[in-house]
Amino acid sequence: MNGADLYSEINELLIKRGHLREEQLSLQSTVQDKEEIEKAWSILQVEKESLYTAIPSLDELPLVLGKLESLLDRHSGAVQLIRIGDTYFEDDYVTVGLTLHLADQAHQLQGILQQLEEFPHLALTDQILWFNTGGMESRMELHLRLVFMAPGYPAFVFE
Amino acid sequence: MDLRSLEYKLKDRFIKPGAVKIAFAIMLLLFPLVSLYGLALYAASLDKESIILKESIANLALAAGPLKAKAEETEQIMARAELENKLSSHKAPWSLYLQELQTTAQRNIFIASITFNPDRSVEIKGDSNTMQAAAQYKRDIDNLSFTGRTELTAITMNSDGHYNFQIKALIVTEKEVDRD
Numbered sequence: 067m068n069g070a071d072l073y074s075e076i077n078e079l080l081i082k083r084g085h086l087r088e089e090q091l092s093l094q095s096t097v098q099d100k101e102e103i104e105k106a107w108s109i110l111q112v113e114k115e116s117l118y119t120a121i122p123s124l125d126e127l128p129l130v131l132g133k134l135e136s137l138l139d140r141h142s143g144a145v146q147l148i149r150i151g152d153t154y155f156e157d158d159y160v161t162v163g164l165t166l167h168l169a170d171q172a173h174q175l176q177g178i179l180q181q182l183e184e185f186p187h188l189a190l191t192d193q194i195l196w197f198n199t200g201g202m203e204s205r206m207e208l209h210l211r212l213v214f215m216a217p218g219y220p221a222f223v224f225e
Numbered sequence: 226m227d228l229r230s231l232e233y234k235l236k237d238r239f240i241k242p243g244a245v246k247i248a249f250a251i252m253l254l255l256f257p258l259v260s261l262y263g264l265a266l267y268a269a270s271l272d273k274e275s276i277i278l279k280e281s282i283a284n285l286a287l288a289a290g291p292l293k294a295k296a297e298e299t300e301q302i303m304a305r306a307e308l309e310n311k312l313s314s315h316k317a318p319w320s321l322y323l324q325e326l327q328t329t330a331q332r333n334i335f336i337a338s339i340t341f342n343p344d345r346s347v348e349i350k351g352d353s354n355t356m357q358a359a360a361q362y363k364r365d366i367d368n369l370s371f372t373g374r375t376e377l378t379a380i381t382m383n384s385d386g387h388y389n390f391q392i393k394a395l396i397v398t399e400k401e402v403d404r405d
Binding site: 176 | 296318340
């Protein structure tokens, strides 16, 4: 081995040592913060399930639509139109537009609206149009947006 | 015998002519070898240090692994909590608002439509048999717990003598926020 080779090997070893020291420091800092990390984690466990349900990851769109479908199936006579579309990507979240046209007695429509408000996944209300047609039936148009975490956020598997 | 002659004798005896040059040449030859040896030792010590660091990292990783996973999960939960908080302004008990706007109307008020808009305003269109009834309905809406500034934006008499009216109100969470 000549001097040049040794110099280059030493340089490589110095770089490698630098990286290893950084990694070691990072791990040491994590271990040192153990109490703090575990405390924050355990506090948030209470809210975890409801938050992951409220704002699921975009991968869970089929699951959310399935639940929505089940809810609307109970009022199939009232549902005139369901439109899912207009996906908007924000910085850290995604919204999927949901338009519903419903027709039924006023109190039934209010009941459906209430059930949608109680829907476990976060649905933002953009616009609600309620029309009294003069007869027994009223009409309602709902423009909602279902909220999902941006791609890259992992889904939560409930045990 | 004086000291100077002794010095010369010693030089003659122990330092042969050209010995200094030879010694210098040997030193020149040995220097790179010694340097290489020194560098090789340094490289070996760095290598050994890397092995020790790797061992230390492996041990730390065992302890830090679950903690890192927990910290990452905490970040995920926090991100969702912050987002939910940020978007909470879009959430409201709309069905309750809708019901209250309907039940507030007196018998002589017919509500044709109620629209909750994205700017958190609500528009109510309807008709009444008197202008006074429409104005009273506007006042009743103004007194609801979830409405802010309320305006009777239009009132028009139609051909059958009824009055078409349009009322616009702001939806507020705190009644005082938007009060004039």
